[in-house]
Amino acid sequence: MTLETVIAATDRPATVDSLTADLATLGVTPGTVLMVHSSLSALGYVAGGAAAVIDALTRALGPAGTLVMPSHSGDLSDPAEWRAPPVPAPWHQTIRDSMPAYDPAATPTWAMGTVAEAFRSQPGVSRSAHPRQSCAARGPASRTIVDDHPLDCSMGERSPLARLYDLDASVLLLGVMHNRNTSLHLAEYRACYPSKRTASFGSPVTIDGMRRWHVVEDLAFDDSDFARLGTEYEHDTGRVAVGRAGQATARLMRVRPLIDYAVGWLERHRR
Numbered sequence: 001m002t003l004e005t006v007i008a009a010t011d012r013p014a015t016v017d018s019l020t021a022d023l024a025t026l027g028v029t030p031g032t033v034l035m036v037h038s039s040l041s042a043l044g045y046v047a048g049g050a051a052a053v054i055d056a057l058t059r060a061l062g063p064a065g066t067l068v069m070p071s072h073s074g075d076l077s078d079p080a081e082w083r084a085p086p087v088p089a090p091w092h093q094t095i096r097d098s099m100p101a102y103d104p105a106a107t108p109t110w111a112m113g114t115v116a117e118a119f120r121s122q123p124g125v126s127r128s129a130h131p132r133q134s135c136a137a138r139g140p141a142s143r144t145i146v147d148d149h150p151l152d153c154s155m156g157e158r159s160p161l162a163r164l165y166d167l168d169a170s171v172l173l174l175g176v177m178h179n180r181n182t183s184l185h186l187a188e189y190r191a192c193y194p195s196k197r198t199a200s201f202g203s204p205v206t207i208d209g210m211r212r213w214h215v216v217e218d219l220a221f222d223d224s225d226f227a228r229l230g231t232e233y234e235h236d237t238g239r240v241a242v243g244r245a246g247q248a249t250a251r252l253m254r255v256r257p258l259i260d261y262a263v264g265w266l267e268r269h270r271r
Helices: 003-008 016-026 049-061 089-098 114-120 142-146 160-166 184-190 226-237 255-269
Strands: 033-038 066-070 135-138 170-174 198-207 210-219 241-245 248-254
Touching: 016 049, 016 241, 016 248, 033 049, 033 114, 049 066, 049 114, 066 114, 066 142, 114 135, 135 142, 135 160, 142 160, 160 184, 160 255, 170 255, 184 226, 184 255, 226 255, 248 255
Parallel strands: 033 066, 033 170
Antiparallel strands: 066 135, 170 248, 198 210, 241 248
């Protein structure tokens, strides 16, 4: 969406103050742990852009709150698996051999949106060590969330998603839908269903001071049914607060009941 299109679709500019008020009305409370998935363009024109959105989220949570965002870099993956778009097979080994190793402080996010990319490099933000499915966090609980994120557990029991569950965090979908709710992948690890399987994943990482192409076995995760899962969670439980943030529809929900529901839902619906 172009800036011209965003401006044309905006009734009046969103500001740090107006977004902070919108978040409070939705139910974001100071002192909580909040995982945010967002689309900047869906908010309409925001005075100050991504930085203003982050400022509003930080104000809404207050100094005792912890702000978390996915900071995935899915492009640090095996080029043989790339489909959108694919690259020629003769390139694959060159890419594996030369792609820079993941660096939490420097590696950009990929397909996470403008707000998440701006957040991961702000002062005081910590980022987990996983080369593809990292999370970034700032606040009192940030180290608890991002530390100890092993290469072979991208979104399972030793990932930031499990720590969000432990901390009774909330998830905010800011202008996006349930298909963007990364937290639901934790339910995939916990659920038992016939098609569940693992797969091999390669990424460039630094081990003992040396760049290496490192391959691990991990869950072959799938978000193709997350939109339906989330819609049914809303309908069945009524535990999703729905409101407005700027021009966008926002959804706020707690992680624990969502994941507990999702585990059962996946076990009933996946074959």
